[in-house]
Amino acid sequence: MFDKIAFLGLGNLGTPIAESLIEAGYELTVWNRTASKAEPLAKLGAKVVEDPMDAITEGGLVISVLADDAVLEDVFSMELIEKLGKGGIHISMSTISPETARQLSKIHDWYGSTYVGAPIFARPDAVKAKVGNIAISGKSDAREAVKPILQTFVKGIFDFGEDPGAANVVKLAGNFMIAASLEMMAEAFTMAEKNGISRQSIYEMLTQTIFAAPIFQNYGKLVAANKYEPVAFRLPLGLKDIKLTLETAERVNVPMPFADIVRNRFVSALAKGREDMDWGALALGASDDSGN
Amino acid sequence: MFDKIAFLGLGNLGTPIAESLIEAGYELTVWNRTASKAEPLAKLGAKVVEDPMDAITEGGLVISVLADDAVLEDVFSMELIEKLGKGGIHISMSTISPETARQLSKIHDWYGSTYVGAPIFARPDAVKAKVGNIAISGKSDAREAVKPILQTFVKGIFDFGEDPGAANVVKLAGNFMIAASLEMMAEAFTMAEKNGISRQSIYEMLTQTIFAAPIFQNYGKLVAANKYEPVAFRLPLGLKDIKLTLETAERVNVPMPFADIVRNRFVSALAKGREDMDWGALALGASDDSGN
Structure with missing residues (x-):
């Protein structure tokens, strides 16, 4: 369903996840606050952008692996979510407050996009070895649509239903x-x-x-x-x-x-x-x- | 080395351990404070005694699986330890204070017998399935002498050296x-x-x-x-x-x-x-x- 992915956040976990997605054949546009961290991915063929807005395509898929609630709320501005728009899906992999997830989900709802919570249990070496596990929650259509993508780099996906905060x-x-x-x-x-x-x-x-x-x-x-x-x-x-x-x-x-x-x-x-x-x-x- | 065993204490753990030892071919003399609990073992061929003293043979082996420090100290009187005497070994499987183990070990030393601490990690069903694990400590000769006996009913034996209290x-x-x-x-x-x-x-x-x-x-x-x-x-x-x-x-x-x-x-x-x-x-x- 999605072959292009906007990927935001290239830290200890984000980088190996992005690498796995490229390996699996997805076309990635990546962004990181510290631009130098995007270089290894550029070498693998990822398109690198300087502004997260430039990574977003209308009705597309965006995966975020950002440090905390504040960074996530900062990057996922109303403007960015509006651009993602109808049919768009945001897979949020950060460990954040379930309350922040629920609030962000409401903003997505307003603009016709969907928030899926998908935090991962894995240290970086476990991501590389594809033995991590994901807890997932959010609207059922979006949840089902993204599972095959997540399955390319984890061992198990555990479903916690509709509440966008449940996975967190x-x-x-x-x-x-x-x-x-x-x-x-x-x-x-x-x-x-x-x-x-x-x-x-x-x-x-x-x-x-x-x-x-x-x-x-x-x-x-x-x-x-x-x-x-x-x-x-x-x-x-x-x-x-x-x-x-x-x-x-x-x-x-x-x-x-x-x-x-x-x-x-x-x-x-x-x-x-x-x-x-x-x-x-x-x-x-x-x-x-x-x-x- | 030992084919006869005095077995004291037939609770939830003691009973399946005694049963396994009989199965493994050892000749058991059993004692329990509540005598009725010895009946199933009598049916398997164990000799039942009414006084723990009568289970003890000079220079023999005694295994205890008693409820707590107080019961252990009560049963293992000076008189009983004196009867066990030179060359005798006491395998104590109860979860007791390391301090009690060390004190009891000193009394054994006095009479020429040896105390070996061998508490078991297992619920009764795990004992039956022979998947329990034992921590063992005490004098090295005695420790080595009893390992083959313990191995008949557990999965692993982990050795913690000379201190008789260490296993506990x-x-x-x-x-x-x-x-x-x-x-x-x-x-x-x-x-x-x-x-x-x-x-x-x-x-x-x-x-x-x-x-x-x-x-x-x-x-x-x-x-x-x-x-x-x-x-x-x-x-x-x-x-x-x-x-x-x-x-x-x-x-x-x-x-x-x-x-x-x-x-x-x-x-x-x-x-x-x-x-x-x-x-x-x-x-x-x-x-x-x-x-x-």
């Missing part, structure tokens, strides 16, 4: 659970370590048995070594996500005591100058508190 | 992580639910993707349905374990904020009359707090 609720819940898993391992490994057991040995047992899931195996490696480089997802982005989780929960009167603790771990990590580490570095808090 | 530190860390996983899912699923997403659908996505581990798949089913029956592990036992975790952590000056929250969830569950539910019912706390 799921994404926030998942990211909260990852952050909580980091804290959980940090507390357990530190307790073991100060009892004379190596962090590595308890990591190995638990992640080969009852916690044999990618999150524990991959992030657990960082927590076992207490090293949070190289950076796949910067710590301030983790704080952003946990704040969105707490806001989304508070809006429907759900207290989340674990999320409160995790939020404070991130805030404290910033206080200690850890803003350039991977978000896994929230796990250093348990070591700090234990005098390690 | 690992077991407590693991049980804490299970309890924290329950709370984590409870908060995430409740947040999703009050945003209009079914608990079942978010459970399915997360446990088929980044949280595809037995703990999340099995316990997540309970949390998704918010039903905590049938009971595999009673809630008061969960509180016991988290209290042991906090004690073990405090002894080495490790604060565990997640464990504090989990402890309060258990205490509140008792206040609400949930003592006969599975320990997964700690997850009801997040629903209660959200007015669900």
Whole structure:
């Protein structure tokens, strides 16, 4: 249905996604705030534009992988959405507030285009390996129309129905659970370590048995070594996500005591100058508190 | 090396373990405080005794799967350990305080016998399916001598060295992580639910993707349905374990904020009359707090 795609946002995740789409045969027009990041894609044959408006075609498809709510709202101006217009579809892959997704969806409705929420669970290497997973929600026609496109670069697509904010609720819940898993391992490994057991040995047992899931195996490696480089997802982005989780929960009167603790771990990590580490570095808090 | 085993404690876990040992060809003498629970084993050929002392043979092997520290210390009197005597080995499979294990080990040393800590990660059905895992620690000769016996009924044995308390530190860390996983899912699923997403659908996505581990798949089913029956592990036992975790952590000056929250969830569950539910019912706390 769509063979041309406007692609906005070429960060750690956006770039490998755009690359996969080119590989799959789509014609991409790409835009990024920092223009230099578009160069590798230009080499693959993408058309590069300096203004996101120039990427948009009437009734076309636009995919955005932008940093946060503010950038998304800034780029998706009324003017841009009006240009996208009738029949146009916007696949929004950022982790944003479900409320922002719902508001943006209403503006799309007004101009005859459709907003589809499709945040992805994947670190950049998982995108490259095409083993990421997408939560999707939004109007059913548009959802079905874009699934074949998304399927070219992920393992699974999980459908959460009509509410344009639903996919982001799921994404926030998942990211909260990852952050909580980091804290959980940090507390357990530190307790073991100060009892004379190596962090590595308890990591190995638990992640080969009852916690044999990618999150524990991959992030657990960082927590076992207490090293949070190289950076796949910067710590301030983790704080952003946990704040969105707490806001989304508070809006429907759900207290989340674990999320409160995790939020404070991130805030404290910033206080200690850890803003350039991977978000896994929230796990250093348990070591700090234990005098390690 | 040992073909006769004294087996003390025939609860939910003890019974299937004893059954597996009989199947594997060992000659068992069994004892349980409530004698009627020994009947099924008598039918399989086990010798049943009314006093644990009568199960013990000098220089022999005794396996205990007793409820808690107090019962273990009560059954393993000085008299009993003296009778076990030189060359005897005690495999202690209960989840107890590492400190209790270390103390008991010293008494064994005095009488020439050896204490081996070997708590098992498995619910009763996992024991039956022989997919449980054991953390083991204690003196190296004894540890190596008993591994072939344990291997008859588990999938993996993970060795944590000489400290007789180490295996129980690992077991407590693991049980804490299970309890924290329950709370984590409870908060995430409740947040999703009050945003209009079914608990079942978010459970399915997360446990088929980044949280595809037995703990999340099995316990997540309970949390998704918010039903905590049938009971595999009673809630008061969960509180016991988290209290042991906090004690073990405090002894080495490790604060565990997640464990504090989990402890309060258990205490509140008792206040609400949930003592006969599975320990997964700690997850009801997040629903209660959200007015669900």
